[in-house]
Amino acid sequence: MTQWRNRDAFLRAGLREGTDFIAIDSEAVAAPMYRLAEVLRMGQGKGWTMVTAIAALSYPYFERLVWKRFGDAIRRGDYDIVHRITPLSPTTASPIAAKVAAAGVPFVLGPLNGGVPWPRGFDAERRREREWLSYVRGIYRLNPTHRHMMAAASLIIAGSRHTASEIPERFQGKVAWLPENAIDPARFNLVAAQQLALPLRARFVGRLVPYKGPQMLLDAMAAFLRDGRMVLDVVGDGPLEADLREQADRLGIAHAVTFHGQLPHDAVQTVLARANLLTFPSIREFGGGVVLEAMALGVVPVVEDYAGPGELVSDETGFLVPVGPRDRIVASLQACLQQILADPAVLPAKARAARRIALQDFTWDAKAARILSMYRDIAGPGGQSCGMRATL
Structure with missing residues (x-):
């Protein structure tokens, strides 16, 4: 009924x-x-x-x-x-x-x-x-x-x-x-290559609102985007889009950030599957469907260790950033990304584990x-x- x-x-x-x-x-x-x-x-x-x-x-x-x-x-x-x-x-x-x-x-x-x-x-x-x-x-x-x-x-x-x-x-x-x-394996059937040559490719997928954390993400990634070690694709729309574009200009990273707006579901898969990382610092996520979708594609999630995403991701399958006040999240996320850039060789094993668990249990x-x-x-x-x- x-x-x-x-x-x-x-x-x-x-x-x-x-x-x-x-x-x-x-x-x-x-x-x-x-x-x-x-x-x-x-x-x-x-x-x-x-x-x-x-x-x-x-x-x-x-x-x-x-x-x-x-x-x-x-x-x-x-x-x-x-x-x-x-x-x-x-x-x-x-x-x-x-x-x-x-x-x-x-x-x-x-x-x-x-x-x-x-x-x-x-x-x-x-x-x-x-x-x-x-x-x-x-x-x-x-x-x-x-x-x-x-x-x-x-x-x-x-x-x-x-x-x-x-x-x-x-x-x-x-x-x-x-x-x-x-996840539906028929709809998420690509596999990320996890090519480790710089720049590493990060993705944010979600509504552009403050609690999803896109502003914190730009601040945390700014140094790596400026020096060419990372690029970021942002998929989604929302009231923060204009502010995020202005923030990217102000931080000098606009050349390394691509705003896709809202995409059809099959197009989201295509953008995600070309990534190394899903960078998703949402501080109030009940479920975290996009996290499972990334895992199913072999994309390594970087999420807040809080609520839904923190329950789906483990050290075996991704990276958990401790939750806290905004400045602490930005600093912790920056440190996590620095760690990944120092040793990107850990990504393929985490990607395989993430994909295996997503397709086995979720x-x-x-x-x-x-x-x-x-x-x-x-x-x-x-x-x-x-x-x-x-x-x-």
Whole structure:
């Protein structure tokens, strides 16, 4: 089951309505809430905590319609599992969780994600992103429906280790970690050559906003770009683009920085696959899909050791830069790049390891297999002895 606004995307993907999916029309409540969220977020792509909070107000109506349509079937045992995949936010309570559990059917949550705290020293970026509600986000824990949902769940899938740490201690025994992002090998099928002759080729891929760190990246790379030891390609657009171009001119590195703007997905792969490094100093990344995409191409990631990217990258597969105030990040990133330039011979081994792990553990098929294994663990004899029936 999915909300009505997703219907066209499901149809475009080739799924059959009424057989593969059912669209639940909760627009009577969802539509005005959506319009309110667009006003209160105060800018496109900003105020995600506000958007999540407003959406949470309309979500119980969606589940009420779901239960009205499927409650009797769930109570009859027509389904082995009920899995709430979205909303991703752990702050959104699920009113039907206790009803499903009372019917003797396992209820699954996740992968839950979000809520990564803003690091110290980035309060200006926090305000610029209109994240006013993030200051009081923890109030959701007072919602009794939220506690009932956690108690009713048979399995809670956490999309990040931070989100897993937010689950109350008494429920930790049913928490499983499974990052929400994955890659499609058919779409990321090139392999970076990892040619080590200077200049080394670095890429930044992402929205050009302060918390993604492109300004810090230019400052950290400036010396290496000026002296010809590195070049940088920037893929993405956003409100910082003009400022970044001016910064590149001011630092005397414009000749070594190429701004591509927003590119189609297949073109992003082409640009990434000509790189040695993905340099991505985002300080508040829930998932880090671009990190996995780079790893799948054999491009070595250089990321902040914080939140999503820091959970996907290890010393075997890339470089982790310690998080801190802005000046410390710039200095640490510069030192890391200096280390790489002093011994670029380490890159091919890291690239091979990154590619191996991405294709082994982080394809959609690999993650689907893990989900199915989790289903079997909680479904009981009936679900294991036949084709499991799950309502989503």
